[in-house]
Amino acid sequence: MGPTVMLAPHENDRHSHNPLVRYFKLLGPGLVTGASDDDPSGITTYSVAGASLGYGMLWTAIATFPLMAAVQLICARIGLVTGRGLAGAVRRHYPRPFLYAACLLLLAANVFNIAADLAGMAESARMLTGVPALIWVLLFGVAILIVTVYASYGTLARWLKWLTGVLLAYVAAAFLAKPDWRAALAASVLPTFRWDALFVATLVGVLGTTYAMLGGMLLDLVQTSPIRMLFLAAVLNGILAPPLLVLVMLVSSNPNIMGERTNGPWLNILGWTATVLMTAAAVAFFVTSL
Numbered sequence: 001m002g003p004t005v006m007l008a009p010h011e012n013d014r015h016s017h018n019p020l021v022r023y024f025k026l027l028g029p030g031l032v033t034g035a036s037d038d039d040p041s042g043i044t045t046y047s048v049a050g051a052s053l054g055y056g057m058l059w060t061a062i063a064t065f066p067l068m069a070a071v072q073l074i075c076a077r078i079g080l081v082t083g084r085g086l087a088g089a090v091r092r093h094y095p096r097p098f099l100y101a102a103c104l105l106l107l108a109a110n111v112f113n114i115a116a117d118l119a120g121m122a123e124s125a126r127m128l129t130g131v132p133a134l135i136w137v138l139l140f141g142v143a144i145l146i147v148t149v150y151a152s153y154g155t156l157a158r159w160l161k162w163l164t165g166v167l168l169a170y171v172a173a174a175f176l177a178k179p180d181w182r183a184a185l186a187a188s189v190l191p192t193f194r195w196d197a198l199f200v201a202t203l204v205g206v207l208g209t210t211y212a213m214l215g216g217m218l219l220d221l222v223q224t225s226p227i228r229m230l231f232l233a234a235v236l237n238g239i240l241a242p243p244l245l246v247l248v249m250l251v252s253s254n255p256n257i258m259g260e261r262t263n264g265p266w267l268n269i270l271g272w273t274a275t276v277l278m279t280a281a282a283v284a285f286f287v288t289s290l
Contacts (some may be wrong), residue, residue: 040120208238
């Protein structure tokens with residue numbers, strides 16, 4: 001077995017007899033990874049869904065949660081077992097065209113998504129300060145690039161862990177908006193569907209929000225609407241997700257890669273269900289957009 005330094009608690013943690021204190025000291029990568037999904041693109045997509053469709057999309061939060069959790073778990077297991085990302089696992093065990101396709105899909109989705117996130121952050125900063133958004137795009141882009149490259153993992157993880165507390169603002173915003181709680185609860189458990197371009201595109205965006213810094217900065221020079229870019233980034237993620245999910249499922253079910261840690265029956269069922277649903281949603285998007 002390899003070293004277990006990352007799994008061992010910090011020396012100070014061993015001297016704490018309070019389980020709650022030990023828990024929060026050890027909490028980190030999983031919390032940050034989960035919180036990172038609530039990026040500007042995701043929040044904008046949910047806002048657009050609410051503004052255009054009311055409570056009609058709330059059911060997706062409950063219906064897709066087990067599928068999202070399964071996919072996240074499968075991806076985490078691939079990383080834990082192989083010590084590599086998806087591209088590294090594909091490169092060693094599948095033909096090169098699979099690797100090139102995966103890299104191109106990830107590149108396209110990530111560059112556009114980062115461009116949209118930077119545009120949203122810059123527009124928010126412009127409203128607060130009056131400084132042009134393009135200046136903020138450059139400042140945010142360079143700052144994040146420097147921190148990512150030069151800061152140590154421990155320092156970055158420690159700061160990001162506490163920054164996730166900002167997400168509590170979403171809980172407060174839900175109450176301050178004073179929604180019709182009875183209608184919201186009903187919409188959360190009673191699915192609705194409309195076969196039109198607006199509903200399907202929004203559905204693809206909502207599903208796609210769960211799935212290269214300089215390239216993103218260059219795209220922001222186009223200076224299109226940040227809200228439009230953020231929403232389109234989510235839709236693009238939803239369209240590109242199916243082939244990536246297929247690769248994830250193939251890798252996680254391959255005993256030559258995962259050994260004895262291949263997916264169990266339930267993970268296979270949930271993972272392939274998520275893949276089929278994302279594929280169906282992407283196809284429906286193109287059909288309704290014609």
